[in-house]
Amino acid sequence: MASMLLTSLRSSPLTSVQAAQFGKASWVSTSLFLHQIYFAEIILCVFALSVFVIRYANLMPHDLARAALQGLLNRTGLPKDAVDYIVYGTVIQEVKTSNVAREAALGAGFSDKTPAHTVTMACISSNQAMTTAVGLIAAGQCDAVIAGGVEFMSDVPIRHSRKMRKTMLSLNKAKTLGARLSLLGSIRLAHLAPELPAVAEFSTAETMGHSADRLAAAFGVSRLEQDEFALRSHMLAKKAQDSGLLSDVISFKVPGKDIVSKDNGIRPSTMEQMAKLKPAFIKPHGTVTAANSSFLTDGASAVLIMSEEKALAMGYKPKAYLRDFVYVSQDPKDQLLLGPTYATPKVLEKSGLTLNDIDVFEFHEAFAGQIMANLKAMESDWFAQTYMGRKTKVGAPPMEKFNSWGGSLSLGHPFAATGCRLVTTVAHRLQKEGGQYGLVAACAAGGQGHAMVIEAYPQ
Numbered sequence: 001m002a003s004m005l006l007t008s009l010r011s012s013p014l015t016s017v018q019a020a021q022f023g024k025a026s027w028v029s030t031s032l033f034l035h036q037i038y039f040a041e042i043i044l045c046v047f048a049l050s051v052f053v054i055r056y057a058n059l060m061p062h063d064l065a066r067a068a069l070q071g072l073l074n075r076t077g078l079p080k081d082a083v084d085y086i087v088y089g090t091v092i093q094e095v096k097t098s099n100v101a102r103e104a105a106l107g108a109g110f111s112d113k114t115p116a117h118t119v120t121m122a123c124i125s126s127n128q129a130m131t132t133a134v135g136l137i138a139a140g141q142c143d144a145v146i147a148g149g150v151e152f153m154s155d156v157p158i159r160h161s162r163k164m165r166k167t168m169l170s171l172n173k174a175k176t177l178g179a180r181l182s183l184l185g186s187i188r189l190a191h192l193a194p195e196l197p198a199v200a201e202f203s204t205a206e207t208m209g210h211s212a213d214r215l216a217a218a219f220g221v222s223r224l225e226q227d228e229f230a231l232r233s234h235m236l237a238k239k240a241q242d243s244g245l246l247s248d249v250i251s252f253k254v255p256g257k258d259i260v261s262k263d264n265g266i267r268p269s270t271m272e273q274m275a276k277l278k279p280a281f282i283k284p285h286g287t288v289t290a291a292n293s294s295f296l297t298d299g300a301s302a303v304l305i306m307s308e309e310k311a312l313a314m315g316y317k318p319k320a321y322l323r324d325f326v327y328v329s330q331d332p333k334d335q336l337l338l339g340p341t342y343a344t345p346k347v348l349e350k351s352g353l354t355l356n357d358i359d360v361f362e363f364h365e366a367f368a369g370q371i372m373a374n375l376k377a378m379e380s381d382w383f384a385q386t387y388m389g390r391k392t393k394v395g396a397p398p399m400e401k402f403n404s405w406g407g408s409l410s411l412g413h414p415f416a417a418t419g420c421r422l423v424t425t426v427a428h429r430l431q432k433e434g435g436q437y438g439l440v441a442a443c444a445a446g447g448q449g450h451a452m453v454i455e456a457y458p459q
Helices: 061-076 100-107 125-138 162-173 177-185 208-218 223-242 271-275 308-313 339-351 368-378 381-387 415-433
Strands: 003-011 022-024 026-029 037-049 085-089 116-119 144-151 296-307 320-329 360-363 437-444 448-456
Touching (some): 061 144, 061 296, 085 125, 085 415, 125 296, 125 320, 125 415, 144 415, 162 177, 223 368, 296 308, 320 415, 339 368, 339 448, 415 437
Parallel strands (some): 022 296, 085 144
Antiparallel strands (some): 003 026, 144 296, 320 448, 437 448
């Protein structure tokens, strides 16, 4: 399978008031697929720390997605009527815009005759959006599709408690004043406690951070190793940003506020400062902290995916092909974050490649401990034989080829938009470094995972 990626952009995150542990951004991207499908353009709208009082706080998810779509149109000069379909991913849905793809498309000025739908698959939602777009093109349904993802953590839906919701629904149905007064009298203080969203597994009730801490312990990943990797991510991201390599980012004008022009989660520290932080999940002896975890982020992405015939007819020069992709799933309790370990050998075998053939690796960094555990699992014959049914280990990527422009730990992780950012980075790195093949891999909630092989388009 081969798909081509033309160009990509990303809009950078807000440089807001010390938005402690949150971030915002949006992205735009373009074409993917089997031999005849290209990534035509990619755009990322600034990633920013997610905080209720900073610049993105008064917006809605479709605002960021709309900005990514408009950035893609501006960057490519693409006529809106040339787009046959739009697919977006999102994880934490805004109730008012449950089909955020449609609302963003209408807001960006696309015709009301252009269909759009929204998908969700946790942290690989925009990967699912891209491969869905590829499927539409492969099936002959479309020639040009925009795929992307958006996440808005600064204003997540907070629900009333179940008891309060039941009471309010009953009030709505009550026919007499007496019935209404009786229901109002049944409300207790405990009913007013809100249900806050949590990044936790429904099937296990365990937060992802707690699972990452257990995973790190299971593979013997020390706190020092995690802090070193996190610092590496921030330093590489800072270097890439200062060198102008993060060219996929587009500026975003916040209504009534400043223009946000770069990601604001990149903050190189020191090992000494990081060592002072207390465990965030398993206390007091855990090893996962705020410094070696990805932060909550607002952001959006958009990718223009076209058939080869359509792309060339419109004058687009691809950056890369999507050679192949796979989705995997495993035990959500003890192997929640091991998606890259399971997906990598499958996508390599499917594409007829080996680990040594890959020039660029981009893995999603949910937690430093998760990355290090995956690398150790990939280097373990015992794990391969015991859990994966393989005779020998997968092998870990060489660090000189791995996430060399930073990753989710430093750039941010707007859940549903990260997949496009990974693909964008691979395409740009292949072009910059002169490589031929790149490999994207990511874990996702539910014990799921994804990997895809990107091939550089001959320049």
